[in-house]
Amino acid sequence: MGKLYIVGIGPGSKEQRTIKAQEVLEKANVIIGYNTYLRLISDVLNGKKEVIGARMKEEIFRANTAIEKALEDNNNVALVSSGDPQIYGMAGLVFDIIAKKKIDLEVEVIPGVTAALAAAAKLGSPLSLDFVVISLSDLLIPADEILKKVTKASEGDFTIVFYNLINKKLLLQSMEIVSKHRKPDTPVGIVKSAYRDEEKVIITTLSSWKEHLEEIGMTTTMIIGNSLTYRYKNYMITPRGYERKYNL
Ligand code: SAH
Numbered sequence: 001m002g003k004l005y006i007v008g009i010g011p012g013s014k015e016q017r018t019i020k021a022q023e024v025l026e027k028a029n030v031i032i033g034y035n036t037y038l039r040l041i042s043d044v045l046n047g048k049k050e051v052i053g054a055r056m057k058e059e060i061f062r063a064n065t066a067i068e069k070a071l072e073d074n075n076n077v078a079l080v081s082s083g084d085p086q087i088y089g090m091a092g093l094v095f096d097i098i099a100k101k102k103i104d105l106e107v108e109v110i111p112g113v114t115a116a117l118a119a120a121a122k123l124g125s126p127l128s129l130d131f132v133v134i135s136l137s138d139l140l141i142p143a144d145e146i147l148k149k150v151t152k153a154s155e156g157d158f159t160i161v162f163y164n165l166i167n168k169k170l171l172l173q174s175m176e177i178v179s180k181h182r183k184p185d186t187p188v189g190i191v192k193s194a195y196r197d198e199e200k201v202i203i204t205t206l207s208s209w210k211e212h213l214e215e216i217g218m219t220t221t222m223i224i225g226n227s228l229t230y231r232y233k234n235y236m237i238t239p240r241g242y243e244r245k246y247n248l
Contacts, residue, residue: 002075008112012196033080084114119191119221124235137164154181
């Protein structure tokens with residue numbers, strides 16, 4: 001029996017991949033992933049490997065194919081996710097399938113730099129206190145459940161990271177909820193394609209983020225500050241709390 005690795009490749013550029021991810025990708029004889037991600041790892045897709053691409057909506061196909069390939073003799077299969085495989089990636093689906101079907105297979109998750117952390121790094125230090133990550137995709141989770149989570153995160157004064165900004169209506173509704181709980185000048189970071197060629201980094205506010213609506217899409221992550229977050233030059237900063245105890 002082979003082994004299935006679910007590999008997080010980080011946000012984009014090779015430098016953001018972990019050494020372990022690189023090793024696993026080089027060693028794998030089967031690599032499976034969404035076509036865009038395969039393009040990001042073209043450096044490891046040399047001739048010796050079987051490379052299976054798939055389009056966005058074919059997640060279940062990718063997961064099943066990876067499992068089947070790994071069950072074949074001695075295959076080292078790498079199923080690729082962008083960022084980290086747990087965070088709205090392929091890991092949950094693969095484990096779910098093997099658990100439901102009671103499949104005996106060795107699976108190892110290789111963690112990666114998730115979009116929240118990549119975007120945060122581009123903005124400065126917006127995640128230095130407690131934060132919440134919410135996917136605004138209602139393809140699998142109903143919109144009312146998502147909005148309930150947005151409400152609770154806003155009430156709790158967590159810094160909020162939004163992934164999967166594919167539904168503009170849901171984004172507008174979510175930002176309206178956040179605006180009820182935070183000051184209009186609360187910093188909002190918009191990071192598009194972090195660590196990729198088309199990268200764009202914007203720092204705006206809760207009252208004027210809509211001016212950048214056309215920048216927001218499939219590869220954008222948004223970070224909304226908590227009540228303490230402030231902007232200094234081109235940095236978005238959430239204080240860790242030292243100033244409550246020490247004189248900085
Ligand atoms: N597993 C991935 C997330 C997959 S969901 C991870 O851990 O990062 C896809 C969403 O991730 C996108 O809609 C976008 O919100 C975010 N994302 C992925 N790559 C990104 C990048 N390079 N820059 C900004 N956001 C990104």
